[in-house]
Amino acid sequence: VSTAPAVATEPGMGYQHEAFLYRGEAEFLAGTVPFIEAALAADEPVLVAVIKPRLDLIADALGDDAARVSLVDMAELGANPARIIPAWRRFVDQHRADVRPVRGIGEPIWAGRRPTELVECQLHEALLNQAVEEQTRLWLRCPYDADVLDTPVIAEAHRSHPVLADPSQPAGSAEYGGPDHAVSLFGAELPEPATAPETLAFDGAALAAVRALVVRHAADAGLDALRGGELALVMHEIASNSVRHGGGRGSLRVWRDSAGLVCEITDAGHITDPLVGRVMPSLDAAGGRGLWLANQLCDLVQVRSTAGGGTTVRIHSWT
């Protein structure tokens, strides 16, 4: 398999994940609307997930054809970027993209995302290369606003997309990192908290103490009873994972930052599949629901794991 970049072209019989770097509304529309119209002309299903202002731009430009496209507000769908891959999987399953071509536009990164969200969006983009089967006929274009996004964000888009569509740089870039890049992002260390966290070492007999500590901090941070209960359940499930798979014990840390409440569990286990928590557990599976539940219930979930360094799961609740 070649990791050499290609200029955006019609994909062959398989999955194509491309970054589309644009400057200004006109370029944004030029790189999206004809792409959508070509799909509609061929009767291909299209899902567009971008933030509201740009969703409206596309809808206006499409006119009556807008009714034939699934238009989704990415600020809602991708608030926690770990919910985006399940949405693409649902889309390709629903429309049988194993046998017919489908197209998507997904813009997970926009100016104004919190720094922690941005980091998770970048992991999401890198994971998207493995999240869809190579032979799936999904042509997925990811717009990046090159006018307002910082240079390192654009550089990262080059690393996480095998194909580039950049009107001002049609030769593309040679930076694509392949699957190894996703693994390295999944193994990266998270920044240490700026304030001293409250810490609790736990084992299988202390899960009630984990829940009680989380509930207390959730109430102090002003989360309502439902959010506090959700957070306590999620941290309980992650702590249970530490007991079952992470060496029988782990450590809980809780602290506040400028964006809200942070709860983190570390243990000695190693998660080998970086797509953990992004695949819906089957109804009859005995376990494996903790990180899926976390991603569905919580504002932002950061999972990091390496063979020697153990596993960290950090949950952010915005306040």
Added chain:
Amino acid sequence: MDSDSDRPAGVAAAPSRFRFSFDGVHMALAGTVDRQAADELAGLLWESRIRNGGVRLNVSQLDFFDCRGLHTVVRWGSERIVAEGGTLSIEGASPLLRRVWTVLAFDQLPGMHMVETA
């Protein structure tokens, strides 16, 4: 109105203490069902005798129910009740339990329902 809505759902009265009763039709589960309790609960469920196919499970006195405990009930309900043509109605679920039920797609299982009145 759900009377449980302002109770912090993660607080356990005592760790791994749960209460279980079943008369063949009406089942009640109360207290804390977590990791340790799930196996014990599984034993009670699989040994129980079902009188008719419409089992009603009341969970309004449940303080905490984790995914393992919930899956234990779902699996038993699927294999023991729904597979035999019956139904399992879950009454008095907290807003949190309803949310988890949906997120884990248990609402797509045939024959098992969350019902409004306890």
